[in-house]
Amino acid sequence: MAAVSQKVDLKFSNSDWKSEVKPTWCPGCGDYGVLSATKKALVKLQRDPKDTVVASGIGCSSNFPHFLGGYGIHTLHGRIGPYLTSIKLTNPKLTVIGAGGDGDGLGIGIGGLIHAARRNLDVTYVIMDNQIYGLTTGQTSPTSRIGHKTKSTPEGNIENPLNPIAVALSAGATFVARAFSGDGKHFAQIMEAAIAHKGFSFVDALSPCVTFNKFNTYDYFRERVYNLDETDHDKTDILMAYQRAYDWDHNDKVPVGIYYQVSKPTYEDREPAYKTEESIIERGAIRPRNYDDLIGHLY
Amino acid sequence: MSEEYVNEISFRISGRNGDGIFSAGDVFSKICSRSGLNVHGYRSYQSVIRGGHVNYSVRAANWEVRAPADHIDILISIREDGFLVDAPMMSKNGIILYDSKGFRIKQDKIVVPEGVKVVDMPAAEIAAKYSDLKIIANTVLIGAVVALFDLDFGVYEKMIRDQFSHKGDETINVNISAAKEGYEWAKSHMEPIKHNVKLDLTKKPKMFIGGNEALALGLVNGGLQFFGWYPMTPASPVGQYLAAHGVKAGVVVKQMEDEINVANSVVGAGFAGARAATATSGGGFALMTEAIGFAGMAEIPTVFIEVARGGPSTGLPTKTEQGDLRQALGASQGDYPRAIIAQTSVEDGVYLGTEALNIAEKYQMPVIVLSDLYLGEHFETIPEPEWDRIPIERGKLILEDLTEDQLPYKRFLLTEDGISPRTIPGVANGQYDAGSDEHDEYGKLISDVRAGYPDSIVIRKQQMNKRMKKMEVLLKELPAPVVEGHSADDSDVLIVGWGSTYDTIAEARSHMEKEGIKTSQLHIKYIEPFHSDEIGKILREFEEKGKTIVMVEVNYTAQMAKHIRGETGFNIEKKVLKYDGEALLASEIVAGVKEHLG
Numbered sequence: 046m047a048a049v050s051q052k053v054d055l056k057f058s059n060s061d062w063k064s065e066v067k068p069t070w071c072p073g074c075g076d077y078g079v080l081s082a083t084k085k086a087l088v089k090l091q092r093d094p095k096d097t098v099v100a101s102g103i104g105c106s107s108n109f110p111h112f113l114g115g116y117g118i119h120t121l122h123g124r125i126g127p128y129l130t131s132i133k134l135t136n137p138k139l140t141v142i143g144a145g146g147d148g149d150g151l152g153i154g155i156g157g158l159i160h161a162a163r164r165n166l167d168v169t170y171v172i173m174d175n176q177i178y179g180l181t182t183g184q185t186s187p188t189s190r191i192g193h194k195t196k197s198t199p200e201g202n203i204e205n206p207l208n209p210i211a212v213a214l215s216a217g218a219t220f221v222a223r224a225f226s227g228d229g230k231h232f233a234q235i236m237e238a239a240i241a242h243k244g245f246s247f248v249d250a251l252s253p254c255v256t257f258n259k260f261n262t263y264d265y266f267r268e269r270v271y272n273l274d275e276t277d278h279d280k281t282d283i284l285m286a287y288q289r290a291y292d293w294d295h296n297d298k299v300p301v302g303i304y305y306q307v308s309k310p311t312y313e314d315r316e317p318a319y320k321t322e323e324s325i326i327e328r329g330a331i332r333p334r335n336y337d338d339l340i341g342h343l344y
Numbered sequence: 345m346s347e348e349y350v351n352e353i354s355f356r357i358s359g360r361n362g363d364g365i366f367s368a369g370d371v372f373s374k375i376c377s378r379s380g381l382n383v384h385g386y387r388s389y390q391s392v393i394r395g396g397h398v399n400y401s402v403r404a405a406n407w408e409v410r411a412p413a414d415h416i417d418i419l420i421s422i423r424e425d426g427f428l429v430d431a432p433m434m435s436k437n438g439i440i441l442y443d444s445k446g447f448r449i450k451q452d453k454i455v456v457p458e459g460v461k462v463v464d465m466p467a468a469e470i471a472a473k474y475s476d477l478k479i480i481a482n483t484v485l486i487g488a489v490v491a492l493f494d495l496d497f498g499v500y501e502k503m504i505r506d507q508f509s510h511k512g513d514e515t516i517n518v519n520i521s522a523a524k525e526g527y528e529w530a531k532s533h534m535e536p537i538k539h540n541v542k543l544d545l546t547k548k549p550k551m552f553i554g555g556n557e558a559l560a561l562g563l564v565n566g567g568l569q570f571f572g573w574y575p576m577t578p579a580s581p582v583g584q585y586l587a588a589h590g591v592k593a594g595v596v597v598k599q600m601e602d603e604i605n606v607a608n609s610v611v612g613a614g615f616a617g618a619r620a621a622t623a624t625s626g627g628g629f630a631l632m633t634e635a636i637g638f639a640g641m642a643e644i645p646t647v648f649i650e651v652a653r654g655g656p657s658t659g660l661p662t663k664t665e666q667g668d669l670r671q672a673l674g675a676s677q678g679d680y681p682r683a684i685i686a687q688t689s690v691e692d693g694v695y696l697g698t699e700a701l702n703i704a705e706k707y708q709m710p711v712i713v714l715s716d717l718y719l720g721e722h723f724e725t726i727p728e729p730e731w732d733r734i735p736i737e738r739g740k741l742i743l744e745d746l747t748e749d750q751l752p753y754k755r756f757l758l759t760e761d762g763i764s765p766r767t768i769p770g771v772a773n774g775q776y777d778a779g780s781d782e783h784d785e786y787g788k789l790i791s792d793v794r795a796g797y798p799d800s801i802v803i804r805k806q807q808m809n810k811r812m813k814k815m816e817v818l819l820k821e822l823p824a825p826v827v828e829g830h831s832a833d834d835s836d837v838l839i840v841g842w843g844s845t846y847d848t849i850a851e852a853r854s855h856m857e858k859e860g861i862k863t864s865q866l867h868i869k870y871i872e873p874f875h876s877d878e879i880g881k882i883l884r885e886f887e888e889k890g891k892t893i894v895m896v897e898v899n900y901t902a903q904m905a906k907h908i909r910g911e912t913g914f915n916i917e918k919k920v921l922k923y924d925g926e927a928l929l930a931s932e933i934v935a936g937v938k939e940h941l942g
Contacts, residue, residue, distance in 0.1 A: 065788075066788055066789075069792055069793050094775055095745075095769070095770060095771060095772040095773070095774070095775060096769065096770055097769075098616070098769050100612070103780070108789075108792070110777050111777050111779075111788065111789060114775060115775055116769040116775050116776065116777070117775075117776075117777035117778070118612065118615050118642070118777065118778045118779075119777055119778065119779040119780060119781065119789075120608065120611075120612075120638065120780060121608065121634055121635065121638055121780055124604070124605065124608040124635070126605060127572075127600060127604075127605035127606070127608035127609040127612060128608060128609070128611075128612040128615075129612075130598065130600070130605075130609055130612070131570060131572060131598070131608075131609035131610065131611075131612035131613040131616070131618075131620075132612045132613070132615065132616045132769070134570070134596050134598060134613070135569065135570050135596065135612070135613045135616040135617065135618040135620075136616050136617065136618075136769060136770065138770070139616070139769050139770070156601055156602060156605065157601070157605050157608075159601075160600070160601040160605070316596060317591050318591050318594055318595060318596045318597070319596075321594070322594060325569045325570070325594060325595075325596060325618060326569075326616065326617045326618065326768070326770065328594060329567070329743075330566075330567030330568075330569055330618075330619045330701075330736055330738060331567055331736070332565060332567065332731065332732075332736070333564055333565060333593040334593065334594075335592070335593070336731070338589055338592040338593065339561060339564060339589050339590075339592075339593060340551060340553075340561065343551045343552055343553050343557075344374070344377070344378075344549050344550075344551060344552065
């Protein structure tokens with residue numbers, strides 16, 4: 046009964062998040078799972094599409110905003126970080142989500158990711174991590190595993206893969222999680238927790254590329270993932286989170302779930318311009334209220 | 345001392361970084377402006393925190409001084425390098441003040457230019473009577489200069505009170521006593537400089553502001569909401585001014601991690617509906633260019649200020665050049681609409697800041713504002729700004745929720761003027777995706793699965809035409825340049841310049857006019873879109889009438905002359921070019937133009 050009445054009361058449903066543009070991803074692409082989990086989470090949290098912005102970079106996964114209702118900005122390669130920063134700072138009332146790939150966020154865009162994370166803006170950044178450059182038809186990525194043969198590493202990758210969870214933890218993200226797009230139900234829960242979290246939420250989405258990555262397949266992950274909720278993991282303990290972050294590298298096991306979550310003041314809460322007002326967009330572009338603040342020292 | 349009277353005050357203080365040179369220069373500048381004078385202040389410095397040789401030049405007069413002086417009447421040389429660097433610019437009857445004991449200046453380093461009086465003043469010894477702080481010697485020396493220009497000591501005293509008001513009475517009293525003794529020492533030991541500058545202590549002093557700060561002030565007055573930046577000489581004062589003063593006016597000022605992300609943060613803020621801007625120099629601008637192209641493609645209002653320094657590469661970080669015009673013209677890939685405007689004076693900044701934001705929003709495009717170190721980092725007294733001269737104009741911005749009859753909403757709707765009504769996040773039913781890819785009227789990509797289909801080929805052309813149409817419409821709104829001074833019939837020479845050199849060329853013209861040379865000036869401010877027809881017509885008219893045409897630029901390759909040639913087909917052959925890093929002087933223009941006149 047309760048569930049039914051809840052459904053009736055929903056102001057925003059799945060259809061509000063539908064886009065006229067059909068996803069262009071390959072059949073079986075892990076990104077479908079991320080899109081569907083994101084929609085579910087937004088409906089569950091009753092976010093309004095008009096107040097939601099998804100910022101993406103360049104790559105297969107960065108086409109994401111076109112496939113979701115709401116506002117979107119499909120930017121440049123590796124630049125999600127600064128868009129999350131300025132859009133949230135310009136209008137803190139918006140729900141702001143970053144969506145891009147591992148090459149975009151951890152290769153060319155890693156600086157932006159780290160600095161966006163350390164600000165602890167109240168935004169969510171999901172990296173659709175397929176350990177390969179898909180749109181350019183299969184070169185090594187920052188998260189490709191050692192030995193992975195790709196078009197740019199025909200003899201196998203010899204570079205150590207970056208650890209996205211450890212990067213996010215050390216950058217200061219206050220919510221760090223990993224989810225597998227082969228488990229839609231769990232992914233939706235993680236996305237919901239990520240968007241609901243007040244602070245910088247980082248989600249490493251294990252999102253297999255069925256066309257160009259024959260190494261990190263759905264089966265590869267199914268054999269290795271385990272849910273942190275089914276362990277004694279303490280998500281407020283950053284050292285424990287680091288330990289779990291290295292499970293893949295050390296033990297060939299891939300934990301999914303929330304590695305780390307703590308509550309800290311957000312950047313926008315501390316932004317001096319917001320001491321006296323809530324949104325510079327709602328205030329509008331106006332003349333200065335007090336010229337003496339601006340020119341008093343110039344005489 | 346000669347009986348000749350000078351009709352302006354020309355003062356310089358020099359020393360090492362850390363000697364308080366800029367502070368002393370600023371104080372003396374304000375003493376002059378508070379004495380009812382027009383003031384021009386220019387600082388020269390190096391890219392070190394301690395040491396190096398720095399100076400601050402102050403020129404003040406009853407007339408509007410808008411160019412650096414080419415001579416010095418009084419020089420305070422704190423360190424011996426002043427005798428090497430600054431002394432050659434001394435006027436014949438000038439005075440150099442120094443303190444051999446206080447600052448250990450060796451006698452063999454003291455070079456005395458002909459006719460110049462060199463005075464060894466025990467400034468540090470006087471200062472030591474009042475304070476342990478050696479920097480108080482500057483207070484003593486400025487006291488002496490106030491006496492030597494016969495300025496009013498009360499003005500200096502008031503200046504000290506204002507300057508140290510936050511530090512308390514003891515600091516104020518120490519400084520006033522030291523200043524007074526410096527003043528008395530000069531009165532009893534030396535003859536003042538003879539000048540006919542009239543002081544007026546009753547007038548409200550004019551605002552004394554730098555070119556960078558003026559631009560920043562213009563942005564705030566134009567409703568600036570977001571400013572992203574990354575420190576880079578010589579553009580940093582824009583960001584620092586906004587961090588200190590803009591925040592109080594509700595501007596979100598964010599120092600980002602690098603210039604790539606600065607530029608993208610500005611584009612993001614513009615997308616979200618903020619009047620957004622940044623300021624950088626050449627190297628930072630190079631990193632920003634991809635984002636500028638994105639703003640052009642996604643039609644996002646943004647303002648990018650480029651305060652050029654000497655290039656190439658790291659170049660001369662603390663020296664000036666108009667060397668980045670071609671970089672601005674070539675910024676980002678493909679053809680996209682954008683405005684490029686050069687700031688022409690300190691005062692211009694107060695209005696250009698607002699105008700740039702207006703153009704960005706009305707035409708939904710990036711606006712590049714070009715300045716340079718000389719313009720950005722020198723200070724002038726300017727007339728009280730007319731705050732409402734330029735209204736805040738936001739163009740076809742939709743802030744109300746869209747109603748049924750306005751749907752479906754097409755963000756990139758084809759229109760007569762190329763400008764489409766623009767929603768921002770928060771506006772219901774106005775959702776769209778701003779893409780860096782080519783897109784249709786809705787914002788849907790045509791670049792991926794639809795690329796090459798007949799409909800996409802049509803859409804591509806339509807969207808290109810729509811975006812570029814804005815350049816034509818904007819050109820009609822911008823004022824075309826006009827010839828100042830003598831008409832083509834009645835002129836000996838047409839001097840063509842752009843941006844920061846406006847006032848210096850004007851001063852050079854006034855010198856030439858006094859010598860009987862009839863001059864005309866064509867000055868370019870709007871670079872893209874370009875008034876090709878009007879400018880070409882002016883140049884051809886002067887050429888047809890057999891007049892000399894001289895291009896004046898502060899770069900090696902005459903970048904504007906090349907742009908003019910490309911846009912009009914007219915080749916300006918005669919040039920006065922300067923690329924040594926130092927500020928262009930009126931006397932150099934005069935000499936260069938005269939050479940061409942033969």
